[in-house]
Amino acid sequence: MNTFDPQIRPVIRQLDDSIANRIAAGEVVERPASAVKELVENALDAGAHRIDVTISQGGKSLIRVADDGCGMTAEDLPLALSRHATSKIDGSDLLAINSFGFRGEALPSLGAVGRLVITSRAESEGAEIRVTGGKAEPVRPAPANPGTVVELRDLFFATPARLKFLRSERAETQAIADVVRRLAMAEPSVAFTLSDDDRVIFRADAEQGDLFDALHARLSRVMGREFIDNAVRIDAERDGVRLTGFAALPTYSRGAAVAQHAYVNTRPVRDKLLTGALRAGYFDVLPAGRHPAAVLFIDCEPHFVDVNVHPAKAEVRFRDPAMVRGLVVSTLRNVLADASRRAADTIGAATLAAFQAEPEQAAPRRYQGDYRPNTPSRAAIQTAYAAQAPAFDGFAEAPSARIEAAETDPVLLDAPLGAARAQVHENYIVAQTSDGMILVDQHAAHERLVYERLKAQADGNGIASQSLLIPEIVELAEDDATRIVSVADDLAKLGLHVEAFGGSAVAVREIPALFGKLDAAALIRDIADDLAEQGSSDRLRARVDAVFSSMACHGSVRSGRRMTADEMNALLREMERTPRSGQCNHGRPTWVKLSLNDIERLFGRKD
Structure with missing residues (x-):
């Protein structure tokens, strides 16, 4: 029902920066895991070789991200907390995006809904700035190692209604771990640690070697040795778009789509086009109710893809979606056909278990289904x-x-x-x-x-x-x-x-x-x-x-x-x-x- 009263003219108001930042935070920072994602991406854009993430109470009371990247000067700190300040674009071409958005966009939003402290050192001296509920204090000198430490405490204290929508501490911790693992898979040359207070949840040392050797080692650590031992290498190119990664054999499958990871220019995405293409690539080789496992990377020129169609950059839009889908589907079908004489190692392990164990103790088969x-x-x-x-x-x-x-x-x-x-x-x-x-x-x-x-x-x-x-x-x-x-x-x-x-x-x-x-x-x-x-x-x-x-x-x-x-x-x-x-x-x-x-x-x- 339309309740508009023509006798009352709506008044257009200019929102102050504090309110604008809180609204932006609602789009970018849905939960603690969203904040971790933005801060780790900033660290990657800074050229970090090591990123340490520390949380407490599922990220509700503390999120600390420390990196050894290029750091920021005392002059950079207040600018990084300004609305619409970013290194992602220069203002002349909105599609020429070659980074996650170094120190931009997310920081003022985080400062608007929590207690934010940024300590950074780019040159000989370090500097620190504090923001509480959107209000920034003056920059002051501070001891610091080269790089940046971003500490966010009491997330959503300025918007307490948002706290009611957060899940349990355990669920939020798991969501943060998933974010860190997804980002770690795309950057095998960077070392990652995730700690919950004093307990290390996830650790991945920097891997050496070329692209596939380093990725092979990182996926073995993150996805598990079982996945990488039962996966085939992907490397194909069409019309300037390159597809790389690893895809598991059909006989190594999962009961849900939990082992499917897609990246566009190293950015993790959950895109319907890529998910559908992955499913089509495994068409008629998977039993009903089973899902493929794969880690796929698509690399292309920035103008070929729009990464700004979703506030959290979770979705993308390709200039030629049919070509990208065709590349994924045909490549998967070809490599799976070439690997058709290879069976998953898990089947042999299940066979051994069937010989060795009592029937009720036999290991479950990966390929069970309807x-x-x-x-x-x-x-x-x-x-x-x-x-x-x-x-x-x-x-x-x-x-x-x-x-x-x-x-x-x-x-x-x-x-x-x-x-x-x-x-x-x-x-x-x-x-x-x-x-x-x-x-x-x-x-x-x-x-x-x-x-x-x-x-x-x-x-x-x-x-x-x-x-x-x-x-x-x-x-x-x-x-x-x-x-x-x-x-x-x-x-x-x-x-x-x-x-x-x-x-x-x-x-x-x-x-x-x-x-x-x-x-x-x-x-x-x-x-x-x-x-x-x-x-x-x-x-x-x-x-x-x-x-x-x-x-x-x-x-x-x-x-x-x-x-x-x-x-x-x-x-x-x-x-x-x-x-x-x-x-x-x-x-x-x-x-x-x-x-x-x-x-x-x-x-x-x-x-």
């Missing part, structure tokens, strides 16, 4: 086979036969998946390698092989489509209709033929024959939503691949089928040639490896 596929009816599968000609020529059906001992070519022992030695329980192939043994799930492995062949066949020949007797007209918003028409050629390659139908409508004339029945209007609207939100859509591809997955499941070697030695070796060799053969269509591992050392430890031959 693997039940959305299986179409048998009639739909038969229709799909008929439509997607030529049919897959898989392993020929053969009478079940027991494995007879056979001579093995020694060369096969050096192959990645070794030489088949036996089949157990009519479902698992035991293979010997030069340094251990491989256990293969024959149905899961062949399912992936069939699936990849179907996809490759579809990419080469296109998806067969069937014409609708009466075209389906879908009414959309004008912008959505324009987006759908703009990707019509891409949709046609997947069997969905659409065209403009005047105004804001589109006509669907053909649908993929794989689907049988299809709610075309709902699919078109979902695709339009994807295009509006992230500039692209994998929704139709996902539905096509889901049908291929079900077709592969029905057309692969079944559990309970006895295989000859030649058949088993043929399966192993094709797995070695096929991308992503390390996981079945539902994200489960298709094979596990035990090294000879692991086996000898099982039998007590080695410690």
